Amino acid sequence: MTKKIKISINGVSVEIEPGTTILDAALQAGVIIPTLCYHKDLCVAGNCRVCVIEVAGQKRLAVACATPCEEGMEILTNSLKVRNSRKHIIELLLSEHNADCTRCYKNGNCELQYLASEFKIMTQDFIQLAPLKKYTIDMFSPSIVKDDSKCIRCQRCVRTCVELQGVNALTVAHKGDHMKITTFFEKAMSDVVCTNCGQCINHCPTGALVEKNYIEEVWDAIADKTKHVIVQTAPAVRVGLGEELGFEPGTRVTGKMVAALKRLGFDAVMDTDFTADLTIMEEGTELLTRLKKVLVDHDPEVKLPMATSCSPGWIKYIEHMFPNYLDHLSTCKSPQQMFGALAKTYYAKARNLDPDKIVSVSIMPCTAKKFEAARPEMHDSGYRDVDYVLTTRELAIMIKQAGIDFMKLEDMHYDRLMGESTGAGVIFGATGGVMEAALRTAYELVTGREVPFENLNIAPVRGMEGVKEASIIIENPLKEWAFLEGVELKCAVAHGLVNAGKVMEAIRSGQASYHFIEFMACPGGCLGGGGQPIPTSPEIRRKRAEAIYAEDAGMPIRKSHQNPEIIKIYKDFLDHPNSEKSHHLLHTHYTSRERF
């Protein structure tokens, strides 16, 4: 063990591990230092200077986030000098900020606004530069709005896009007064390599990067009596939504969420978990078919490893970055899009509704799903399959607007037909979940026995490590699958696109040989999605993951193929997995894209 060092913070002495920054040391000592450019997920930039503090004996103020403690340091975080200087820094930031808070999407959840309110910035000592500057507001993307007039140039977004996502869509360009956060050649976000993952939105402290919201459109649809408005909710929403509405991170609010959606006026509230189960049936079958074609038929056209396709951020990433590998992607649509295609066909028929009158809304932890729903090929029902995609945050806004006291709601159940799900569907919301759900079903299909892990919990694919590996040796398969006898099925799981990139590089260089890989664009999987409540931190992601696995453990059915509504849809409508009808409605193709 390394020897601790002694410092004092505001006169109170504390012992800390060497190498600790002043910011962390203060936190341990119960002293809060305000920050802006600092974020727990990212490397330290130290560019905003909001976290200035005084070290006794040093003339210049230091930045707490970037300065390590040294033995004997006497740190003052609340001296007159610190307070004045901090206030000046905030005033300077505000002087070039278009601070029309009442008309800003981030009003009420903005770190800059919060600082201004904490320090009661009432006067204007600096010239207001904002009105003199020309700013761009980029509204071209179906997922993201980028408003440079709200940007404080903290570069959290740039670091997010580089460090967590390895995409590098955003950069710092120009200098001095003209310095701005932009893209290659200042193209619109919709025209560059951006995957719409929304991680930059989740990490932006201000209103400079926000989701494109469709709240009014959905209110209008609900108010239109000629429309039948249905809604689906993704697995990860139920473990995040509570944070926006007064609950602690990691609280499961499934039943309350369903109740709230009914009160908002949706005509039917159903579950994306149902189509997550359906994805397992389709994707599991596809995997087994591919294995057969490769191992038995030696078909050179069929590619392994097969990669999952439920994360639209990942899909756009591979389309840009590894366009030669698109035939490794499962052809399965994401659960959201499967749901959409069925809503205007299967559901419409069963309920005797004109599909033209159905408005299909989805609640997602994800901003990339907005882009996905708008992809031109997503019209297999004959209509746009999913009309509006709202993030977890947008749903919370609607619930507040409607005056619903969320805490007091009684739990309610999803509506039938596409509302039943299993533990396997729920864990789609966490990294490793799709893999785990797929193995639960595929192993049983092949061997007739349950997957050999305690309580069906496939521990090696759980947790927050960036790349996880697991393998299962198949023993005593059923006759049909005899060719799999003794085959070691090798799987990998990657979350956060920077990790996805590592796995893809390993495949390209021939270092890795897997059969099946789960990719999710966001750190932690969907539970850490770009549309989830802000803030999201490693700690909060962990809590949401615990909630997901608790939800799974509490489900009466935990394997997709046993979901009664799944059995029913194959009997009544789809025939069997990978049938002609499922190919038409539930599968898709991909587009190669440029890398800028």
Place this chain on the structure above:
Amino acid sequence: MPGIKLSEKTIGIIQQVCSDFRNEGSELINVLHQTQGKLGYLPAEVQEVIAKELNISVAKVYGVVTFYSFFTMIPMGEHPISICMGTACYVRGSEQVLAEFKRQLSIEVGQSTPDNKFSLNCLRCVGACGLAPVVMVGDRVYGRVSPQMVKNIISEYKEGCVSEAKSA
């Protein structure tokens, strides 16, 4: 690489410069410097090749090029066309106007036509919001531009210079 219209020779020059610096990302500034020395300027396509050769993000290359005033990205087309993407113009339909320019000229933003007659760019608010949507061709400002007007605007500059057949 589709979309890049550099000649084989130009690409060869850039690749040579990059390999002179061992294709190392950390040599970006030197690579840019030398390339500009040889080609005169650093348009988007050149930046893309450099990014590819050095295996770094093209956004980053752009960040560096715009940071140093020494680097330049344009000779523009003979008639540079700029479409305002400020809020007022956006709201009044500059997106559709831009799309029409792209369609008519068969080029993307930041590119020039093969004959170098026209180049297409987006601007931030040019301060003429009352005239939104605003398009500038050279120094000339066109106000309240609709997609229907695009063809005429272009032909004002085409006439007598380029035959229709050639530019179609």
